[in-house]
Amino acid sequence: MPEPKPRRWRGRLVALGIALAVLVPLGYLWATSLVPGSYNAAEMGYADYGGGSTDGHAHHHGAMSVKDLTGPTTGTPDVAVTLIARKQKFQLASGETVDGYTLNGTSPGPLIRARVGELVQVTLVNESVPDGATLHWHGIDVPNAEDGVAGVTQDAVPVGGKFVYRFKAEQAGTYWYHSHQVSSDEVKGGLFGAIVIAPSAPGEVVAAIHTYNGKRTINGRTGSGRVDLPAGTTARVRVINTDNAILRVGLLGTPYKVVAVDGRDVHGPSSVTAAYPLAAGARVDLEAVVPAGGMRLVAGAAATSLGIGPGDAPTGELPGETVDLLTYGTPAPLGFDPARADRNFEYRIGRRPGFLDGKPGLWWTINGHKFPDVPMFMVAEGDIVRMTISNTSGQAHPMHLHGHHAVVLSRNGVRATGSPWWIDTLEVGNKETYEIAFVADNPGLWMDHCHNLPHAAQGLMTHLMYEGITTPYRIGGDASNTPE
Template sequence: MKKRRWGRLVALGITLAVLVPLGYLWATSLVPGEYDPARMGYADYGGGHAMAGHEHHGGASVADLTGPKTGTPDVDVTLVARQQKFQLASGETIDGYTLNGTSPGPLIRARVGDLVQVTLVNESVKDGATVHWHGIDVPNAEDGVAGVTQDAVPVGGKHVYRFTAEQAGTYWYHSHQVSSEEVKGGLFGTIVIAPATPGDVIAAIHTYDGKRTINGRTGTARVELPAGTTARVRVINTDNAILRVGLTGTPYKVVAVDGREVHGPTAVTAAYALPAGGRADLEAVVPAGGMRLVAGTPTLSLGIGPADPPTAELPGETVDLLTYGTPAPLGFDPGTADRNFEYRIGRRPGFLDGMPGLWWTINGHKFPDVPMFMVAEGDVVRMKISNTSGQAHPMHLHGHHAVVLSRNGVAATGSPWWVDTLEVGNKETYEIAFVADNPGLWMDHCHNLPHASEGLMTHLMYEGITTPYRVGGNSHNEPE
């Protein structure tokens, strides 16, 4: 009898030894039903001076960091968001989301200096919607992130965005509410800040229900352009994974990346590796036999020119922006950085919001106990991004463009490589730098959007900034 009782006690002890730590890990993984994104995680000052700690007393509100409140807009667009079945340009039926009845939504075009006003009307997107201006460094209140810079627009509601178009380039817009679902389902469009020219070609690449498209069309399509025209092919990757793109039939130049001009581009025939969320402008003179934009494989391509060129595979070589182009001044000195941060991406088993799984980590911490990168306006910031997670991550910083200084310890020697979305492969390390010149609370996350929903996101936070918005709660904000 004593042996039996002792055996039970031992079994109970072993059970408790297992269950108590698991219970603790489960309980500490829970994300509050409502929380202030400005108070999540822990403050990382990057070696800089902490102005007022992580509490941000007496600072400015995100809601006050708006674009121009007065003035007649030069570009005035209304976007009506719907959750519906619709047809792709190539005829397939998709159960997803549209803007003004189509996906992609309408092209918005502005010129540098234009006052842009966009009114989002949510007609039937049940989870709510926003518009984030991906790659456009707008004032913080116009950034369109649910729970951070605004509340998600509910069914029957509307929200007005106003900003000045200050930087020419190729950009896109998309919902930043339940992003992994709504963007995948079609709630996005393109925006170009530049005058329209005869050689402009837009190519938004997106996968709907396993069907990869260019401008909402599967297979091959054609753009008629006269031979001798200088074509600027604006390629936008709206999917969750990197994609090799390029022009076949003629050499071309990579003249812009993420809305920033490349200095001294040279003609290449290699493919270009376009990160998820990234953009590249490819320029070539249209040959008599035409040329073709290839998105991954020749089965998805866009013929450009007076004739339909033959399909062809992309070459195995890839343009390396670390050495492509020629150097030019940055406009600031990364060697005088006020803040030095590390953004170490990893992965480990555990619980996230009570769910067991294999979760992403930032500096060894799981969401929401992640570092908040704290800066002050005017700071020069350096950040080392390393990845040992086993998968690649397209890292997207809102509100800023950063320049790549090095990759795996090798210094950049080509054109200044400015990015807002940087592909960080497994076992890769990049060092980037930027000037903190746009006050606010800015998401810094993986643009493989399911990864963001699984915890690979944090914020760049300006000291003294607060937000009246909350994630979760009655507003049902889910920024991902």
């Protein structure tokens, strides 16, 4: 016997109700996840004042554009470099062919060297990088307009265009430069190089570690390279991790000291033989006297290494122990009192399912919010800032703050007792919590993001924003700015 019509209609209405109960919330989540095709970075997310004033208090001097926060606009540069960016096939130093990006025909790009106090001028010319390019001076606390972040401090330089960066070399150390436009592709493909602020020394070795097409290299060379230095030379090995993940590095054949981290000297370093855990984007300077049998820098595994000194340097894997900067070295004054903080922020990294720009997936969150509805950490010039960074996302994140160096106060509630541990890039492991502090002494609109660059592209980025700062640039828009 046929089912009565009212019963059939009731069944259909129940099914429709269930479908609507599922689809309407999904549709809402999809629609609210859409990122505008063009937006101003200074207006994204929501303001977090960290318990401080909302009006800029005594340090506020009125609105100012990032465009006006430049380096010296006059004066003859002491260091003048032109870098020509290309998309092309090129050969690594060890002979393999890579289809990627170059600066002046090579990757890594040319080593830039300056002395403290010198005026640096770098002209970026984009010959053939189709998505545009910029240069970010990773770890150098340049004025905001020179920071090289597409859509935030400048427009991406289009094919046929150029941009001139000018800044004073204020702090000695090991740094690097890279594109901050479609970074997850352009940096991976080779658009980067090293910059050292220090006089050239006989025992200096610069070692930029990068992976091209699955092949790990040191200075663009796979396998084992070599640097000749006489036995007895005090060598300073400047190691730069340009990849997206942490890397254990160290010297075999002799004890060594960790003498600088992220461009800042370590106070009272002692000799170690353990490996050093180098975060993505971070740098470390290792110092050792070259022994008669030579020594070897190992980048993660013995297959990628650099022999330093005479003869055949020892080979093998790094020891299992690691240097812990929480206790390494001896205490020294910070120059400010973190206990008198004007702002106290939380930066909680998580992950949850949902939509981002209409795409379903597992997405990173900051304080429970998905990009671009994330906190903007608001400060005023002169503020002492404390920030607690915690990670429950299931993966580690190398967190990079532009324009500032912060000091690590504690890890997982354990106070730092060694040398002041100054960082611009900090590895925050899963289920780890760090407390850091810094002085807000460089006005601008500054990226604060994960330097595993695909993570940044997936929304793990926000900004440190000084009150009263504006930007005329837009993410997306006609310039197709994609800062990542």
